[in-house]
Every structure is written in structure tokens, then in C-alpha cells.
Amino acid sequence: MRNSNVYEERSLGIYDDDPYLDHANGGEEKKSSVFGFIRDRLTGTSSGEQTKGYFVQQQLRAQLAHDLWWLVLAVFVIMIIEGGQFERDPANFSVFNVIFETVSGYGCVGVSVGVTYDAFSFCGSWHKLSKLVLCAVMLRGRHRGLPVAIDKAVLLPSEAQYQAEEEDAQLRMERTVSRHGMA
Known part of the structure; x- marks a missing residue:
């Protein structure tokens, strides 16, 4: 869920997690996640996440x-x-x-x-x-x-948001034209 106060209808980039970090922190995360979960449930707080x-x-x-x-x-x-x-x-x-x-x-x-x-x-x-x-x-x-x-x-979106959307539309138009030109 997005945690922003600006209405935007732009695409968001989604990136994979770093597998090296997941492997390096695997043992510590499991140990702390059990105790963290219990602590969060008992105290009603969150550990920052x-x-x-x-x-x-x-x-x-x-x-x-x-x-x-x-x-x-x-x-x-x-x-x-x-x-x-x-x-x-x-x-x-x-x-x-x-x-x-x-x-x-x-x-x-x-x-x-x-x-x-x-x-x-x-x-x-x-x-x-x-x-x-x-x-x-x-x-x-x-x-x-x-x-x-x-x-x-x-x-509502600001003027900068409008300008960014116009730039995105221009880029999409150029890509579409270049694809049709190659075919």
C-alpha cells in the first residue's frame, strides 16, 4: 500500500530483493522475528516496520x-x-x-x-x-x-506531476513510433 499524500497515477518500479542480504541475515531474522512477533503482540508496538x-x-x-x-x-x-x-x-x-x-x-x-x-x-x-x-x-x-x-x-497532482506525466507520454510516443518504424 502506498503511504503518500499525493494522488498519482504513475507507474511504480518494483525491484527484486537482494538475495545476498536475505542469505546473510537469514539466521538472525528467524531468531529475532519470533521474539519480535511475541513482543509486538504483547506490547502492541511495532519494531519499526x-x-x-x-x-x-x-x-x-x-x-x-x-x-x-x-x-x-x-x-x-x-x-x-x-x-x-x-x-x-x-x-x-x-x-x-x-x-x-x-x-x-x-x-x-x-x-x-x-x-x-x-x-x-x-x-x-x-x-x-x-x-x-x-x-x-x-x-x-x-x-x-x-x-x-x-x-x-x-x-491533487501538482504542476510538476503534470509535467512528468507529459514527459512520460512523449517517451511512450517516441518508443511507439520507433517500434513501428523498425517493423
């Missing part, structure tokens, strides 16, 4: 830290406001339904659960303050954007 799993894990942590606290706060406030309705109508009012409505609103999905006693959605049976909280969550979700530190494709 950032793997694909680590990269994805860091992205998920940062994204959840950025988005999740809004949802938790909204669910908490709605649960406090709607506390009396949980006792009156436990069939319709559940924690799952509140979380489902809040996450659906935050993601601007438009999916809602209904109530059994009328022809409107679950959040239609909420108090006005709960509806306002849900509207705030919907606005926050709609206009949140992705943090630049998480979304690696946010930055």
Missing part, C-alpha cells in the same frame, strides 16, 4: 476518532431526552433503533426504521429536541469531509 495492516489500522483509528465522538454524543443526548419513551413503548424504542437512526442520519443514508402504531419513521415519534439533535448530526455528517491526514487522495 509498518505493514499494510498497521497502515489500515492507523487509518481506521484516526477516522473513528474524528467521526465517532459525534455519534456517541448524539446517541447519549437522544437517549436522555427519550428516556421516558423507553419505558412506555419498549417494543419500538430500543438502543439499537436510536443508534441505527443516528448512524443513518450521519451518513445521509436515508434508511429508517418505522413504528408499529403509525405510518412514519422511528425518529418521527421523538421529541422536538431529539429531532433537532438528529438534524445537527445530519448536517455534521453531510459537511464533515474526510480529514486530509486520512484521505490520501485529497491532494
